[in-house]
Amino acid sequence: MxxxxxxxxxxxxxxxxxxxxxxxxxxxxxxxxxxxxxxxxxxxxxxxxxxxxxxxxxxxxxxxxxxxxxxxxxxxxxxxxxxxxxxxxxxxxxxxxxxxxxxxxxKTAPLPVECIVRGYISGSFWSAYQKDTTVCGFELPAGMKESDRFPETLFTPSTKADIGDHDENISIERLEEIVGVDRAAEIASTSVGLYQ
Known part of the structure; x- marks a missing residue:
């Protein structure tokens, strides 16, 4: 090896x-x-x-x-x-x-955010849902089970953390503040489109 x-x-x-x-x-x-x-x-x-x-x-x-x-x-x-x-x-x-x-x-300028698309409830999203049915600004139906499919595909951007720090989920509004309204819409649409 x-x-x-x-x-x-x-x-x-x-x-x-x-x-x-x-x-x-x-x-x-x-x-x-x-x-x-x-x-x-x-x-x-x-x-x-x-x-x-x-x-x-x-x-x-x-x-x-x-x-x-x-x-x-x-x-x-x-x-x-x-x-x-x-x-x-x-x-x-x-x-x-x-x-x-x-x-x-x-050499390009990377997006200052991570683009996360979710089709199923799992991982950190599942953990957050167990505490509150509103996660990352999305009002989710009560009674979901781990790995259930979401009613619709969710786009949940996050920050890009430095080594040792944790990425943080951010709202669409915060994404718009970081990259601008038009760029945020393009990022969300492209990300969800690639997933689907």
């Missing part, structure tokens, strides 16, 4: 962000691009776990590439390539670590 990649340190590239799972690098001479590297770190419930899973970053990258390809005609994405041979030459010495777990992407 291969050794887990807990973090990367790539000479010649500038580490700009180490997230819960991914390391992101700027590439000298390519100001409009980033190199994203998926490590084998595990993040659950907004916490980075101490034990990585070898190869997990490659699986995560493969899943991302699948969805970017499938949805590319519907939602624009930042992917340029996942083929190391197509990366700038400064990346080539790191081929062994980058192969299968990295993507060259356009």
């Amino acid at each position: 291969s050794e887990a990649v807990i973090q990367t340190d790539l000479d010649g590239l500038n580490l700009v962000h180490r997230g819960k799972v991914r390391d992101m690098y700027e590439i000298p001479g390519h100001d409009d691009k980033l190199l994203m590297v998926a490590t084998d770190r595990i993040s659950a419930y907004d916490v980075v776990m101490s034990d990585p899973i070898p190869g997990k970053g490659k699986v995560l990258t493969g899943l991302s590439l699948f969805w970017f390809d499938l949805l590319g005609d519907i939602v624009e994405n930042h992917l340029i390539s996942a083929e190391v041979d197509e990366y700038p030459t400064v990346c080539v010495p790191h081929r062994e670590i980058l192969a299968g777990r990295s993507m060259l992407v356009h």
Whole structure:
């Protein structure tokens, strides 16, 4: 079994962000691009776990590439390539670590929120419902059981928390304050449309 990649340190590239799972690098001479590297770190419930899973970053990258390809005609994405041979030459010495777990992407501004679409009551939503039938501003029918289907698909955005903090559910009104009314409507409509 291969050794887990807990973090990367790539000479010649500038580490700009180490997230819960991914390391992101700027590439000298390519100001409009980033190199994203998926490590084998595990993040659950907004916490980075101490034990990585070898190869997990490659699986995560493969899943991302699948969805970017499938949805590319519907939602624009930042992917340029996942083929190391197509990366700038400064990346080539790191081929062994980058192969299968990295993507060259356009530098863009990410949405400052997470887009969550729910069709069934489970997880944190189920926990909140057990205390009150109004969850995230949605008045839900009494008597629902865990994993019941909602009467209609729900869009429940949340904040994007830093490492160690927890994401917080936010209202549509708060989303509108963060991204603007028109952008919020586009985000909600696209998210629900992709789900359905």
